[in-house]
Structure formats: C-alpha cells, structure tokens
Amino acid sequence: MAGTSRRDRARRATLAEIREAVRRLLVAQGSTAVTINAVARELGMSGPALYHYFAGRDELVGAVTADFFAELTAAMEAARDACADDPPGRRLLAAARAMRRWAIAHPAEFQWIFASPLAEPGKEPPSRRVAAGRRFERVFLDLTVELWKARRFPVPDPADLAPSLLEQLRRYCTAIDEVLPPEAAHVMLTCWTRLYGLLCMEVLHQLDFAYSDMEPVFEECLREISARLGVDYSPPEPVRRRPPAPASDQDV
Amino acid sequence: MAGTSRRDRARRATLAEIREAVRRLLVAQGSTAVTINAVARELGMSGPALYHYFAGRDELVGAVTADFFAELTAAMEAARDACADDPPGRRLLAAARAMRRWAIAHPAEFQWIFASPLAEPGKEPPSRRVAAGRRFERVFLDLTVELWKARRFPVPDPADLAPSLLEQLRRYCTAIDEVLPPEAAHVMLTCWTRLYGLLCMEVLHQLDFAYSDMEPVFEECLREISARLGVDYSPPEPVRRRPPAPASDQDV
DNA sequence: TAAGCTTCCTTAGAGACATTAAGGAAACAT
DNA sequence: ATGTTTCCTTAATGTCTCTAAGGAAGCTTA
Missing domain, CATH: 1.10.10 (Arc Repressor Mutant, subunit A)
Structure with a gap:
C-alpha cells in the first residue's frame, strides 16, 4: 500500500x-x-x-495537532533517555523540564495541544488526538512506575481517600494494567496535575499578573513533586552547550 | 451623557x-x-x-467575555458574603467552591475567560478584560490578606526562595500596595495557582483520562490549601436547598 | 505501445462571514 | 419647521470552506 x-x-x-x-x-x-x-x-x-x-479543515488541524503532541512526547522521551543511567527521579525531572522547554519554545503549538481550536463542547476529539494524548501521559506514568518499583514513595492510606475518588482511581488503575495501586496512582496524578496545570497556566498567560519569569516557579513545583515522590531534587544544569555527540533533545 | x-x-x-x-x-x-x-x-x-x-466582532466578544468575568467574580463575592460572619478560612473555601460551581454550571463561558478566542499570541487583551481579571484575582487576594491579618499562616524564609523569584514577588507586592509581604504573597500565589490551575484542567477536559468526577479531587486540593494557609478544612454542605431568603448565590 | 484507470490539480461556483459605504426614516433639538 | 443625530437597511468587496466538473499527467496492463 x-x-x-x-x-x-x-x-x-x-x-x-x-x-x-x-x-x-x-x-x-x-x-x-x-x-x-x-x-x-x-x-x-x-x-x-x-x-x-485532507477531508477538510478539521482533519488538517487534527493531524497537525497530533504532530505537535508527538513532537512534545518525543522531546520528553529524548530527555529521559539522554540520562538513561541516572536514577528514575533524575530522569523524571529531566522529562518534566523538557516538557516545559518545548512548551516555551513552541507556545503556539503547545496551546493547540490542550486548547485545540476544534474542541467545541460536545464534540469528541478525533481518535488520533486521543492516542497521541495517551502516549504523552504515558511518559510521566512510566517513570513514576519505575520509581515505584525501585523504591516505593509514601502514599496515603486508601481509607483516607473519598470513596468516590477511590472508585475512580480503581477504574484508572484497571485502564493502566494495574501497574500501580490506586494510592500510588493518586500521588502520581496529583503530581502530574500540578506540573501540567502550572505549565498550562503559564502558556495561557494566566499568571502574568504576578510573574514575568516562571522558571523559578516551575522549579519549585518540581521540588515539591520530588519531595512527594521521595526523590532527591537536583537543580537543572545551567546551560548545557551541546556535548560531544550531536544529539539534540530539544527539537525532536 | x-x-x-x-x-x-x-x-x-x-x-x-x-x-x-x-x-x-x-x-x-x-x-x-x-x-x-x-x-x-x-x-x-x-x-x-x-x-x-460594537466596533467589530472582537469588541463584541471582548465585552461579553468581560461580562462573564464579572459574573464569575460576583458569584464568588456573593458566596463569600453569604457567610460574612464566619472566619476568613471558611469564607475562602466558600468562594473557591463558588468559583468551581460557576465554572461547572457555565463551562463555555468559563472557557472563554481564560482561553479567549481573541487571545492570539502577541495581541494584547483589551483593557476591559484586564480590569475584570484584576477584580477576579482580588477576591482570593483579599481573603488571604484577611487571613494573614487575623492569624499569620506559615511562610517560607525569604532566604530560601530563588533570588529571581523573590525579586518578582517584591514587584508583585508593590503592585498590590504591600498588603502582604513577599513570603506570604508567595504562599498565596502558590495556592491560587493550584486551585485555578486545577479548575482550568477540569474544564479543558485535560484530566478526563483519569477522572470522571472531579469534585473529590477539587476538595482534596482545598484541603491542601487549607493546611498551607493554616485554616481548618470544612467539607461542603451537602446540598443546601434554598434557605428562607431568596438570595441566589449562583447565577449572580 | 496504446487504451484505460488513478491521481493531482485546475477553475467555477454556492453559501457564509466581516466589514465598509451609502441612503432612508424616525427621533430629537432648536 | 428645520437641521442633526441615531438607527437601520441594502449593496458591495473580499475573505473563507467546500463541492462539482474537467484536464493533464502518471501508472497499469494487454
């Protein structure tokens, strides 16, 4: 074919x-x-x-949006794999920073990803986009799973979670093939929500009234997440002029 | 005139x-x-x-967006004032819940507020929108200030904050007439970012892959914020059939 | 190689939208 | 009563999406 x-x-x-x-x-x-x-x-x-x-404007936009999603995911995966021998905590930080780096470098594209011009209420996003989204979330999930396997991070007692929340977490755990128990998935989702939410706010300029440079805010968020996941926080390397091998982890 | x-x-x-x-x-x-x-x-x-x-489509959209912002703000203020005799912590919770209630009841409108169809990169939002935004943020800020005055909540040592962050916080404190010191503003902004960020994620359906009902997630966020601000968390009243006075705090 | 099929592109055109221009009619002011 | 302001109309331009019909070239196969 x-x-x-x-x-x-x-x-x-x-x-x-x-x-x-x-x-x-x-x-x-x-x-x-x-x-x-x-x-x-x-x-x-x-x-x-x-x-x-393309069948029409919507399909065109959808295809390009999926491209962006894939590119962002690839940037995160590349950053994660660039330090494949580091402990999972460090790789998680690397992936998170790569996510922000990509978002900052490509604000228009990033905006299309989560506030797609197609996403009218009541309209299902195309399956392509959904699939791309899954791969994206998977990066953070996989690293958290590794972390969990290597050295379990502190989790709340399931009995302390609201029953309806626990129910939803169970469903989610089924969907991810039980790679995490519900309590651990809860911690993971909380961290992810904070990280991704903060980045969305930044790119949508919802925090301009207070901050002109969000980098330290993002780093502090990473510090909090690190604490929550029981890993050491390590600050970003200052600049990183391209090391010997010409592997770019930025633009895919 | x-x-x-x-x-x-x-x-x-x-x-x-x-x-x-x-x-x-x-x-x-x-x-x-x-x-x-x-x-x-x-x-x-x-x-x-x-x-x-209206001078054109943009001005029309802008005016309506400002309306929405004002309505959301009014809903929050009404909720806050409906329990004017409660301690500030409770009123803050009430305002936060009113914010989510409004957003859930009016998803399309809420979406226009923060992902305005006008907000192209490089285009300044109209002053009207900016002003409406300030009033909106002010609700949370004012309650936090009250809280701070009544019983100071725990704050980090300014020396522990990144220097560039501290610098930005100082500028922000100047803008809000020094009603809070930078460390306290930092705590406030962190809480606000989490709350507002979570709501944006919900309305943009960025968390649908894991949650179908975000209410308990939001409540947990409120619990965290309460802890951070040193106030007692109290769960929402179950339903509240309209009390004697016909004062609606929902639709303005 | 010649006939036929497929693919790619063109122009023409319908229907919707934003916006400007020009004009009429009603309301208002003096 | 006259002139001005305000509100609305139609006409027209140029944009957009998308469909339809047709031509030219590339591919296939006998």
Missing part, C-alpha cells in the same frame, strides 16, 4: 510540506491565519487541491 | 439583548457559532446593524 513509487513519494512530500506550512502560518500569524486557502497559497497551489490530502 | 431618554433606554435594551444572544449562541452551539450575522439574525436585525453597538 504505502509503496515507494514515484507518486507515493511525491504524495508524502506534499503531505509534509502541508504540515510545515500549517505550522509556519500558526507560529507566524496565529491560529486564525491557518486557513485552507492560506496553506494552499503557501504551497503555490490553489485552495481545493488540499482536499486530496 | 448616559441619560434616561427614550433613545438611551432603547439603546441599553438592545445592548443587553445582543449580549444575551451572544451568550445563547455560545452555550447552545459553541464559540464558532457566535458570528455577527448570527447574533443579528437572533435579534431580527440584519448584520451591519450591530456595528452601531
């Missing part, structure tokens, strides 16, 4: 060009500038041609 | 009708359905007529 014939290669190249154009427009002129016509113009084609590649 | 003549009254009535129509469309059909034409149609007028009331 996805052969390597002349046409197939051309098609793939065009698809890539389209995605690049979408991104270029998004970054340069905002999400409202991402129109079928503008994208086509960017490629030197005329509007309706794009319908051979 | 803003007299009470026949025409002035008519104008005010039309303005109110427009805002209602915008909201109706937003709630019923999502933000993309809020078009100048659709709003005009809703009023039985034809499109360009609206330009006598």
Whole structure:
C-alpha cells in the first residue's frame, strides 16, 4: 500500500510540506491565519487541491495537532533517555523540564495541544488526538512506575481517600494494567496535575499578573513533586552547550 | 451623557439583548457559532446593524467575555458574603467552591475567560478584560490578606526562595500596595495557582483520562490549601436547598 | 505501445462571514 | 419647521470552506 513509487513519494512530500506550512502560518500569524486557502497559497497551489490530502479543515488541524503532541512526547522521551543511567527521579525531572522547554519554545503549538481550536463542547476529539494524548501521559506514568518499583514513595492510606475518588482511581488503575495501586496512582496524578496545570497556566498567560519569569516557579513545583515522590531534587544544569555527540533533545 | 431618554433606554435594551444572544449562541452551539450575522439574525436585525453597538466582532466578544468575568467574580463575592460572619478560612473555601460551581454550571463561558478566542499570541487583551481579571484575582487576594491579618499562616524564609523569584514577588507586592509581604504573597500565589490551575484542567477536559468526577479531587486540593494557609478544612454542605431568603448565590 | 484507470490539480461556483459605504426614516433639538 | 443625530437597511468587496466538473499527467496492463 504505502509503496515507494514515484507518486507515493511525491504524495508524502506534499503531505509534509502541508504540515510545515500549517505550522509556519500558526507560529507566524496565529491560529486564525491557518486557513485552507492560506496553506494552499503557501504551497503555490490553489485552495481545493488540499482536499486530496485532507477531508477538510478539521482533519488538517487534527493531524497537525497530533504532530505537535508527538513532537512534545518525543522531546520528553529524548530527555529521559539522554540520562538513561541516572536514577528514575533524575530522569523524571529531566522529562518534566523538557516538557516545559518545548512548551516555551513552541507556545503556539503547545496551546493547540490542550486548547485545540476544534474542541467545541460536545464534540469528541478525533481518535488520533486521543492516542497521541495517551502516549504523552504515558511518559510521566512510566517513570513514576519505575520509581515505584525501585523504591516505593509514601502514599496515603486508601481509607483516607473519598470513596468516590477511590472508585475512580480503581477504574484508572484497571485502564493502566494495574501497574500501580490506586494510592500510588493518586500521588502520581496529583503530581502530574500540578506540573501540567502550572505549565498550562503559564502558556495561557494566566499568571502574568504576578510573574514575568516562571522558571523559578516551575522549579519549585518540581521540588515539591520530588519531595512527594521521595526523590532527591537536583537543580537543572545551567546551560548545557551541546556535548560531544550531536544529539539534540530539544527539537525532536 | 448616559441619560434616561427614550433613545438611551432603547439603546441599553438592545445592548443587553445582543449580549444575551451572544451568550445563547455560545452555550447552545459553541464559540464558532457566535458570528455577527448570527447574533443579528437572533435579534431580527440584519448584520451591519450591530456595528452601531460594537466596533467589530472582537469588541463584541471582548465585552461579553468581560461580562462573564464579572459574573464569575460576583458569584464568588456573593458566596463569600453569604457567610460574612464566619472566619476568613471558611469564607475562602466558600468562594473557591463558588468559583468551581460557576465554572461547572457555565463551562463555555468559563472557557472563554481564560482561553479567549481573541487571545492570539502577541495581541494584547483589551483593557476591559484586564480590569475584570484584576477584580477576579482580588477576591482570593483579599481573603488571604484577611487571613494573614487575623492569624499569620506559615511562610517560607525569604532566604530560601530563588533570588529571581523573590525579586518578582517584591514587584508583585508593590503592585498590590504591600498588603502582604513577599513570603506570604508567595504562599498565596502558590495556592491560587493550584486551585485555578486545577479548575482550568477540569474544564479543558485535560484530566478526563483519569477522572470522571472531579469534585473529590477539587476538595482534596482545598484541603491542601487549607493546611498551607493554616485554616481548618470544612467539607461542603451537602446540598443546601434554598434557605428562607431568596438570595441566589449562583447565577449572580 | 496504446487504451484505460488513478491521481493531482485546475477553475467555477454556492453559501457564509466581516466589514465598509451609502441612503432612508424616525427621533430629537432648536 | 428645520437641521442633526441615531438607527437601520441594502449593496458591495473580499475573505473563507467546500463541492462539482474537467484536464493533464502518471501508472497499469494487454
């Protein structure tokens, strides 16, 4: 099917060009500038041609959003694997910092991920997006599981959790193949919510009224999470000029 | 100027009708359905007529967004004042719960508040929105200040804060007329970020993968915040059938 | 190699939207 | 009664999404 014939290669190249154009427009002129016509113009084609590649604007936007999600996930995975021999706590910090680094470097893209212009109330997000989301969450989850296996972090007594909460946690644990018990999943979700929530607030400029540079705020959040997960907090390496090997952990 | 003549009254009535129509469309059909034409149609007028009331779509959206902000703020203030004789900790809990109640009851509106369809990167939000935002933040700030005055809550040693963070906190304290010292402002902002961040995540459906009912999660967040602010956590009253006086604290 | 199928792109066009311009009619002020 | 202001209308421009119909080229197969 996805052969390597002349046409197939051309098609793939065009698809890539389209995605690049979408991104270029998004970054340069905002999400409202991402129109079928503008994208086509960017490629030197005329509007309706794009319908051979995407069923409509929504599918186009959805595909690019999934790209962004994948890129963010890849950045986190790369940061995690760049220190594969460190203890899981350090790798978790590395992945979290990579997440923020990516979000800061690509604010427009990050915004599309969680406040997608498609996400109208009552409309299910496309399955592609959901899948991309799962891979994303998985990064943090996997590291937490490693942590849990290596040296269990402190968890609350399940009896202290609200019954309805416990019920939901059980369901979630089933969904993640019981890699964690509900109490541990609860700690993990709490940490994740704080981390991701803080980043969303930053990118949506909801904290501009108080902070101009969120880096120390984010680091403090990491410190709290570290304490909660029973790992040592270690501050970020100051700059890191590219080490010998040319492995970039930033832009995928 | 803003007299009470026949025409002035008519104008005010039309303005109110427009805002209602915008909201109706937003709630019923999502933000993309809020078009100048659709709003005009809703009023039985034809499109360009609206330009006598608003300079353009952006100003219309901005005005309605400010309305929403004001309504949310009013709901919080009402909840706070409904138990004016309680200690500040309880009133803070009441205001926080009112915030979530409003957000849950009006998800589309709440979403417009923090992920405004106007907020393109590089575009300043209109001053109206900024002002509405200040009043909103003020509710939580004021209660925290009361708390601080009544019985100081535990704060970190300023020397333990990152220098750049301390610097930012100082600037923020200047902006709020030094009603709190930087260390206390830091605790306040941390609590606020968690609370507001969690709510944003909920409304943006970023936690659906784990939770179907966020109420206990929110309550646990409140418990943490209470501990941090040194106040007693008290669970919400179960339902509260409207007490004698017909004062609604929900829909303004 | 020639006929036929597929793919890619074009132009034309319908329908919706934001916005400006020009004009009429009613309300208001003097 | 006259002139001005206000409110609304229609007309028109240029944008957008998306469908339809057709041409040209690439691929397949006999």
